[in-house]
Amino acid sequence: MELTPHLVPLARLVGTWAGEGTGGYPTISPFTYHEEITFAFVGKPFLGYTQRTRGADGSPLHQETGYLRHTGDGHLEFVLALPTGQVELAEGVLRTTEDGLALELEARVWSTSTAKEVSATRRTYRISGDTLETVLDMAAVGQPMARHLESHLVRTA
Numbered sequence: 001m002e003l004t005p006h007l008v009p010l011a012r013l014v015g016t017w018a019g020e021g022t023g024g025y026p027t028i029s030p031f032t033y034h035e036e037i038t039f040a041f042v043g044k045p046f047l048g049y050t051q052r053t054r055g056a057d058g059s060p061l062h063q064e065t066g067y068l069r070h071t072g073d074g075h076l077e078f079v080l081a082l083p084t085g086q087v088e089l090a091e092g093v094l095r096t097t098e099d100g101l102a103l104e105l106e107a108r109v110w111s112t113s114t115a116k117e118v119s120a121t122r123r124t125y126r127i128s129g130d131t132l133e134t135v136l137d138m139a140a141v142g143q144p145m146a147r148h149l150e151s152h153l154v155r156t157a
């Protein structure tokens, strides 16, 4: 299936990526996780996104799902739903780098009444060759913006 024109610059992102990550935050103990993410083209002008993670012992950790759009001029919009009661409305830029792509997004975050308070996130996805590096910083639970997650993934499909 041929990508719609605005998705062509994102072609290298389409597929499934898996690998290991590390997490932390000023309020919690550091942890490691296994992550698998998929950006899928379904024939419409967006990419569907799913993410699943597991802890070092194989037990399920965080997962999330969303939709990524590119308006054609390097502007990105990424909406995400989290099972912990937050939604992220992220916008940012797509840049081509020497050997790949970089997506840099900042999100406003809404939390349900019983969810942990998260006010903002910054996400980056950097592709070089068949490697995808992800980073997530967040402002949450009264803390200023700080690193929560970093992962190093390789293309599996």
Ligand code: HEM
Binding pocket: 021, 023, 025, 027, 028, 031, 033, 035, 053, 061, 062, 063, 082, 086, 088, 109, 116, 117, 118, 121, 136, 138, 140, 141, 148, 149
């Ligand atoms: C790879 C995806 C993620 C993994 C593996 C992960 C894992 C964890 C773990 C293990 C904790 C500590 C235990 C706990 O409170 O449950 C935690 C806490 C937390 N995470 Fe994540 N998380 C992920 C993504 C996210 C995202 C996308 C957000 C926000 C948009 C987020 C927000 C939080 C918050 C607010 C806390 C609580 C901090 C506190 O209570 O001090 N997490 N996460």
